[in-house]
Amino acid sequence: MSYLQTLEDQSIYIFREAFANFKNMAMPWSMGKDSNTLIWLAKKAFAGKIPFPLVHIDTTYEFPEMLSFREWARKYYDIDLIVIINEEARKRGVGYETHDPVTVTHELKSVALQQSLAKYKWDALVTGIRRDEDSTRAKERYFSPRTADNEWEYRDQPPEFWGQFTTAVKPGEHVRVQPLLDWTELDVWEYIRREGIPVPKMYFAQNGRRYRSLGCWPITKSVESRVDTIEGIIEELKSTKTAERAGRAQDYHERNAMQKLRAKGFL
Amino acid sequence: MSGISMPPAPKPVPPGYEPAFFPKRMGGASAGAAGEPRTRIVVVGHVDHGKSTLIGRLLADTDSLPEGKLAAVEKACREEGMPLEYAFLLDALLEEQAQNITIDTTRIEFRHQGRAFQIIDAPGHREFIKNMVTGAAAADEAILLIDAKEGLKEQTRRHGLLLSLLGVGRVIVAVNKMDLVGWQEARFRELEKEIREYLGGLKIPPREVIPISAREGSQVKNPDPKNLGWFRGPTLLAALLAGSPGGGSGGDAQGPLRFVVQDVYRFDDRRVIAGRIESGTLRPGDSLVFFPDRKSSRVKAIEAWGQPEGVKELGPGRAAAVTLEEQIFVERGHVGSHEEHPPVESREVRARIFWLDPEPLRLQAPVQLRLATQNVEARLVAIDRVVDAEKLEQKSGAREEVGRFEVAEVRIRCRRPLVYDAHDRVESLGRFALQQGPRLGGGGIILTAEYPARLARAVTGEHLTWTEGRVSQEARASHFGHEGAVIWLTGLSGSGKSTLAVALESLLFRRGIASMILDGDNLRHGLCADLGFSLEDRAENIRRAGEVAKLMAESGLVVISSLISPLRKERQAVRSACQASGVNFSEIFINAPLGECEKRDPRGLYRKARAGEIKGFTGIDSPYEEPESPDLVLRTDREKVDVSVAQLLQHVLGLVSLKEEDRESAEGPGGQI
Numbered sequence: 001m002s003y004l005q006t007l008e009d010q011s012i013y014i015f016r017e018a019f020a021n022f023k024n025m026a027m028p029w030s031m032g033k034d035s036n037t038l039i040w041l042a043k044k045a046f047a048g049k050i051p052f053p054l055v056h057i058d059t060t061y062e063f064p065e066m067l068s069f070r071e072w073a074r075k076y077y078d079i080d081l082i083v084i085i086n087e088e089a090r091k092r093g094v095g096y097e098t099h100d101p102v103t104v105t106h107e108l109k110s111v112a113l114q115q116s117l118a119k120y121k122w123d124a125l126v127t128g129i130r131r132d133e134d135s136t137r138a139k140e141r142y143f144s145p146r147t148a149d150n151e152w153e154y155r156d157q158p159p160e161f162w163g164q165f166t167t168a169v170k171p172g173e174h175v176r177v178q179p180l181l182d183w184t185e186l187d188v189w190e191y192i193r194r195e196g197i198p199v200p201k202m203y204f205a206q207n208g209r210r211y212r213s214l215g216c217w218p219i220t221k222s223v224e225s226r227v228d229t230i231e232g233i234i235e236e237l238k239s240t241k242t243a244e245r246a247g248r249a250q251d252y253h254e255r256n257a258m259q260k261l262r263a264k265g266f267l
Numbered sequence: 268m269s270g271i272s273m274p275p276a277p278k279p280v281p282p283g284y285e286p287a288f289f290p291k292r293m294g295g296a297s298a299g300a301a302g303e304p305r306t307r308i309v310v311v312g313h314v315d316h317g318k319s320t321l322i323g324r325l326l327a328d329t330d331s332l333p334e335g336k337l338a339a340v341e342k343a344c345r346e347e348g349m350p351l352e353y354a355f356l357l358d359a360l361l362e363e364q365a366q367n368i369t370i371d372t373t374r375i376e377f378r379h380q381g382r383a384f385q386i387i388d389a390p391g392h393r394e395f396i397k398n399m400v401t402g403a404a405a406a407d408e409a410i411l412l413i414d415a416k417e418g419l420k421e422q423t424r425r426h427g428l429l430l431s432l433l434g435v436g437r438v439i440v441a442v443n444k445m446d447l448v449g450w451q452e453a454r455f456r457e458l459e460k461e462i463r464e465y466l467g468g469l470k471i472p473p474r475e476v477i478p479i480s481a482r483e484g485s486q487v488k489n490p491d492p493k494n495l496g497w498f499r500g501p502t503l504l505a506a507l508l509a510g511s512p513g514g515g516s517g518g519d520a521q522g523p524l525r526f527v528v529q530d531v532y533r534f535d536d537r538r539v540i541a542g543r544i545e546s547g548t549l550r551p552g553d554s555l556v557f558f559p560d561r562k563s564s565r566v567k568a569i570e571a572w573g574q575p576e577g578v579k580e581l582g583p584g585r586a587a588a589v590t591l592e593e594q595i596f597v598e599r600g601h602v603g604s605h606e607e608h609p610p611v612e613s614r615e616v617r618a619r620i621f622w623l624d625p626e627p628l629r630l631q632a633p634v635q636l637r638l639a640t641q642n643v644e645a646r647l648v649a650i651d652r653v654v655d656a657e658k659l660e661q662k663s664g665a666r667e668e669v670g671r672f673e674v675a676e677v678r679i680r681c682r683r684p685l686v687y688d689a690h691d692r693v694e695s696l697g698r699f700a701l702q703q704g705p706r707l708g709g710g711g712i713i714l715t716a717e718y719p720a721r722l723a724r725a726v727t728g729e730h731l732t733w734t735e736g737r738v739s740q741e742a743r744a745s746h747f748g749h750e751g752a753v754i755w756l757t758g759l760s761g762s763g764k765s766t767l768a769v770a771l772e773s774l775l776f777r778r779g780i781a782s783m784i785l786d787g788d789n790l791r792h793g794l795c796a797d798l799g800f801s802l803e804d805r806a807e808n809i810r811r812a813g814e815v816a817k818l819m820a821e822s823g824l825v826v827i828s829s830l831i832s833p834l835r836k837e838r839q840a841v842r843s844a845c846q847a848s849g850v851n852f853s854e855i856f857i858n859a860p861l862g863e864c865e866k867r868d869p870r871g872l873y874r875k876a877r878a879g880e881i882k883g884f885t886g887i888d889s890p891y892e893e894p895e896s897p898d899l900v901l902r903t904d905r906e907k908v909d910v911s912v913a914q915l916l917q918h919v920l921g922l923v924s925l926k927e928e929d930r931e932s933a934e935g936p937g938g939q940i
Contacts, residue, residue: 063277141401158705166705201286
């Protein structure tokens with residue numbers, strides 16, 4: 001059996017375990033390659049019908065191409081999509097024009113997510129994070145509990161072995177369910193190629209530049225590339241040593257920025 | 268708070284913009300799209316024996332660090348005025364850098380000579396054993412590190428003991444910090460002998476024992492002829508390459524089929540049994556028996572989204588979505604098997620367990636046992652021995668509990684029959700996790716399984732009497748593991764009440780749910796022997812039956828009443844009496860038209876009634892009032908018996924299950940779709 005097949009089967013197992021154990025789950029969906037891979041895996045796990053809502057946290061700094069993709073995918077996959085915006089923070093004037101990226105990301109993503117957790121009372125959130133993305137994510141569990149304050153107690157994580165996960169939560173707490181934890185960036189692209197999963201066009205070069213990772217437009221830089229096929233992306237990845245999120249400014253603004261963001265609830 | 272220098276805002280998309288790129292589908296078997304197996308390596312050993320340094324060294328020597336990472340750590344070290352510390356490459360978290368210890372399992376990929384590896388760094392501190400267990404349980408191979416100067420320490424042995432329990436079959440021992448003992452061969456040989464004996468005793472002899480210095484880079488990637496010229500064995504990386512690539516499912520495609528049910532999804536008219544193949548091979552047309560109910564059906568199809576033609580064969584590790592020919596009752600936790608190689612079904616297991624929770628696992632205390640997708644309440648009934656990690660011998664004295672980080676051989680008894688295999692026969696059906704609170708508290712492997720003795724007969728319920736406390740209705744429910752209830756079957760003579768009652772009673776009983784049939788005819792031989800068939804006597808008969816059913820349900824039983832009970836008013840009176848006492852009551856209409864019942868006429872009563880030999884026979888010359896709002900209607904004229912029984916069972920389980928068990932019923936999550 002191929003290794004990609006092993007990864008797919010494991011992700012499906014995780015999806016089904018989550019759905020069987022939690023009463024009210026949702027899946028944040030950023031429209032990126034990992035997010036679209038997750039949709040694909042969920043379709044397979046649940047025989048074509050995703051039985052929980054998807055959530056897009058709209059920072060209001062989304063690329064227009066991505067919003068266009070969002071509306072396209074809503075119809076294409078027949079998904080129940082909830083769009084949330086931290087209107088309160090925007091009214092206070094929180095934005096990249098005036099605030100540093102860590103603050104903006106925290107307010108417009110993490111706080112927005114926390115607001116909707118309070119509103120919808122989700123007990124599990126499916127995320128697309130992978131261990132290879134950065135060193136804090138490498139320490140994650142497949143089922144990773146978050147406190148009522150949406151915090152990650154990374155110092156004291158529950159054990160997890162033999163396909164047995166943490167499925168009990170107290171009121172107000174939730175569990176992050178992470179089916180892609182064992183995948184690498186290369187695995188994701190290989191799988192997208194194997195399955196023919198539709199992805200945003202922004203990943204492919206236009207005028208000599210493309211996006212390797214997609215976030216808010218003021219802090220997401222394109223990289224120099226002529227790659228306009230999946231095969232090209234895979235080849236490029238095999239030869240590069242530049243970190244995937246190198247184009248994401250908030251990770252680099254200060255030392256341990258990612259750690260701080262994630263402890264406070266960032267995906 | 269200052270903003271950033273903003274790039275120009277992106278332009279709106281042009282009309283007709285197509286946002287999605289459709290890659291050409293390659294298909295599963297295409298070359299180059301298969302991914303490659305990573306050998307997952309857990310690095311374990313006593314704290315400060317050099318795990319993080321070794322991992323940093325492996326990454327640096329195999330040129331596997333992302334650009335800038337090595338430079339960043341070099342810079343950080345320079346700023347602190349210290350030499351390059353390889354361990355810092357891993358210690359991404361703030362407090363780790365402060366304390367210089369690794370606090371949680373980290374995974375890092377590296378490549379060497381075309382092979383992909385994933386390192387699982389497991390911390391050595393005693394408090395972090397749960398992280399070590401988490402890491403090691405996922406590994407194909409273990410590197411056990413020993414400090415050449417310090418030698419074998421407590422955690423060295425404990426980690427070895429845990430590796431043997433967690434199923435990590437391949438172990439390489441690296442004797443690190445050889446530079447600190449002057450590269451002496453004698454010291455190495457002494458440690459090699461000691462560790463080989465220890466691991467041999469655990470039946471996990473090491474593949475290699477290698478002297479290294481992670482800090483100096485000796486014998487990791489490159490041999491060190493200058494200092495370790497006396498060593499004839501491989502470098503650590505060469506030893507890793509010599510192992511076969513991992514990443515397999517662990518299951519055996521030729522082994523007995525174990526299809527573990529995760530959930531049942533309902534779409535339109537389809538019912539999809541979703542689960543995973545743990546062992547063996549599943550094909551459409553296979554005849555499956557689902558344990559513990561032992562209901563059987565043929566596999567109609569193995570479905571796959573986007574593949575209308577379905578799947579022809581699935582092996583170990585594969586996610587499966589199956590439709591069945593017969594509509595039998597299947598739920599999460601069931602295990603599908605071929606008839607010829609069934610699993611064991613029993614309430615008691617002998618196991619070797621490890622315990623991680625600060626709260627000890629006490630004899631007789633309730634604990635959740637999770638095996639595959641089964642989740643059963645259980646308790647320790649005997650602690651046969653507690654294993655001392657130092658000497659691998661029994662600790663002295665009789666024990667009342669298994670403490671934190673201890674390993675013990677125990678007997679566990681479950682409230683409901685458990686479906687399992689011996690660990691050496693089907694690994695994933697032979698191991699389980701234990702849970703006392705919200706977190707996993709420990710785990711274990713099943714030592715023996717009595718296949719032949721257990722298979723011939725159905726498991727009979729042993730009565731369970733371990734809960735003490737006030738004998739309130741709650742206490743009884745907690746004691747039995749379910750609530751009491753009156754399941755009131757009503758319908759014409761011959762509609763199928765007795766058949767369904769008998770089937771339901773047996774299914775409930777096999778689940779550890781105490782149940783009892785209250786049969787109209789039987790009552791008339793004793794309690795109601797003084798009553799005739801006048802309207803008044805029949806009403807009194809129903810009243811007495813209702814009272815008895817209520818009393819039995821209050822005592823904790825699920826009472827299945829099987830009486831025609833033709834009048835609404837009388838059935839309503841029983842319902843009211845039950846509700847007044849807080850007893851669950853469910854009215855089930857066994858609905859078959861008179862014509863059908865008369866055709867069946869199992870006891871020839873209709874024939875006699877038509878002939879006038881019996882007077883006042885319900886449906887012929889006495890009325891039957893159909894329920895106005897029954898809790899469940901079963902059309903026994905249209906549905907097969909099995910289908911009706913399955914519906915009835917689901918309904919009753921939903922009624923009597925305790926809250927935390929609600930989601931185990933088939934009407935739980937799957938029903939929402």
